[in-house]
Amino acid sequence: MCCGIFTITFGWCCSVGLVSGIAALEMGIYQLVQIKNDPNQNGGKPFAITGIVTASAYFVLWVVIMIFYGFAIFMGSLNH
Numbered sequence: 001m002c003c004g005i006f007t008i009t010f011g012w013c014c015s016v017g018l019v020s021g022i023a024a025l026e027m028g029i030y031q032l033v034q035i036k037n038d039p040n041q042n043g044g045k046p047f048a049i050t051g052i053v054t055a056s057a058y059f060v061l062w063v064v065i066m067i068f069y070g071f072a073i074f075m076g077s078l079n080h
Contacts, residue, residue, distance in 0.1 A: 004054030
């Protein structure tokens with residue numbers, strides 16, 4: 001969850017969120033597998049889901065921004 005929250009808040013600086021987002025996804029998925037295998041010993045399912053959701057939201061927003069940025073560059077090159 002901490003990596004996911006870091007990704008969505010500070011990850012925009014120098015695209016450091018690309019690294020921390022991947023880490024948040026991997027750790028969240030790993031934790032969900034651990035919880036599924038032994039739910040009595042492992043807890044924190046809401047935390048794992050929060051990490052996965054925040055990291056996924058970062059990647060979706062990053063892709064949307066890159067599409068708009070690419071579109072703006074393309075439209076700017078048409079004017080010259």
